[in-house]
Amino acid sequence: MSETAATPPAPAVVDDSGWQRLHPATLALAIVRLGPGSLNMLPAIVALGIAGEWVYILPAFGLFVLISLLIAWFRWLRFRFLVGDDEVVIESGVFARQHRTIPFDRIQDVSIEQGLVARALGIAKVGFETGAGGKENDANLNAIALDAAQALRTTIRAHRSGEAAAPAATADAPAAAPDAGDRLLFAMGPRRLLIAGLFNFSLAALAVVGAGMQFFDDLLPFDFNAFNPGDWIDLAEQYGLDQWVIAHRWVAGVGAAISLLFIGFASGIATMFFANWDFRLTREPRTLRRTRGLTTRTDVAVPVKRVQAAILVTGWLRQRFGWHELRLQSLASDGEKERDHQVVPFGRLDEIDPVLDEVGVARPDAGQIWQHSHRIVALGPMIGAACATIGGGIALWLGNEVGWLGLVAAPLIALIAIWATRFHRWADLGEQVAIRRGWWKPKTTLLPHASVQSVDLKTDFLQRPLGLATLVFGVPGGSSLASHEIPAIPLGAAHDLRTRILAARTRR
């Protein structure tokens, strides 16, 4: 190690002393991962069962576990990494070797993630955020000891801020006290989580529970379906209440409704607590850092300069109470599923404003004059409504009563669609464009002009006679399915806006 320190310009250590392996407890993680993996065994077990060779099942399973562990161990043996003076080198692969060098300069930040088992073992998964798009480009160390992970982050951060040109060895000391530059921007306590959970009323979980109850109806030792009012009457019967309940049928209905509500609220609160427990958003010298999670704790950093757009999401009801959610679109994606970084899951606007200030985005005030999209945006739902009418008509003609459903739904869909067009609006705020859409789930996108990489001006055979155009913006990051667009605005306005946006200079 001293040799390395003596010759700082040397790009990599030649001898093996600097190489490190992953934490041995990683093998324990491999065992945990066997759980879902053992499903591969299912066909073999079924085959053995059909053949009547039950004695072989246990040895076969043992063999499978052994082989899996052996593979995990080989992988562990052939994976090594080196933290040099100004780069991280990772070598991996059992047969096909991969040698990857990541200069510290290119690492935007280091994320640390801990699952439930990893927390018990004191290890953490370290991800290097390089800003190179695509999952396959993300390098990570899965997993090393938590304190080593934090030391590694401190090393890289110190290098990036340029204050420590000193060898990496000195930065291996335990994480220093929080910088003067670090300050808490937003945090969520249990009380806030509870309120957020109440607004997070989830019918999706309800559907799962309902489907499960249908599915297990025959399997459950007791015959009870919370969604079936008849079952509530049966339950009452056992206590001699049946006469009273049949006389007051609404009691059964209320019972079913209460259980529905309970499941909806409970699942909403539970998901909120699991995802956002001890939520903290801190401002660090060049990043916004977010830690959260009850079982799986994640520690993610969003480089401020990489933020491309801010997205304010709220709901029809929560808007009435002044609650909003803030997401930031960045070059990197947030975890496996989410494309945008959720930096304020549930907060007041005056809590969101300081966060927006940090990324240099302003929120339009209440007096903002919005321009509206043309009513033609309702065309899609209108076609849907027409299809529902036709489908319902055909069903009725064939003698199926369900057809009425289509005939009733169609005008409702059409009316809501026409009414919802009022909520498609946009405003040019000088340095940025604000795009609002949605009535049930209002979403405001704040897009700085400087983030726009390209602009499409689209017209089609319907919009052209009406003198309309749709603007679509090419912005780094985010989902490729949900691009930022302003639909159906007057052609002249679209041309003006495009000219203004393209005139903007590169950001900062």
Place this chain on the structure above:
Amino acid sequence: MTDTPAANPTDPFDPDAINAAQGLDPVDPAYAQVLRIATALNLIPIAIGASVFDALLIRHIEGPYGLITAAAWLIAIIVIATFPSRRVSRWGYRIGEGQLRVARGWLFRTDTIVPFVRVQHIDVGQGPIERWFGLSHLIVHTSGTHNSTVTLPGLHADLAAAMRETIRRHIQTDFA
């Protein structure tokens, strides 16, 4: 009618009017031949497939033999003869003040502008059919998720190379 001849870009029967009214240059007319050959390579196998299907199955079940074959070849010939030149006339481009503008399509028209400073890298590509006609296509890569690549086909090979040099100079000057 006399004062502004190109003021009616919505005229569907005059494709040149769109490009002229929007201040765009047309792509090389030879690109129509490239598109025609590419379309033929796509459609003729389908027509052959339809003929085989007709001969083997429809004749076997004693249906109206010959109908599908005739329709398939007729449609293929009409499409190959007429569509490519129409499609080509609706491509347009403009190298403007520090920006590249590419427009395409009529039924669904898309007019894309990419400022040179936003270009990540540039490709000039040439397929075998394009080489036959001395054409190239220019592909501009941006870092946006939407429009990460903008393609402009039907450029004379020299022009494509010149455009690449123009854009490349701008990329360099921005970071200098």
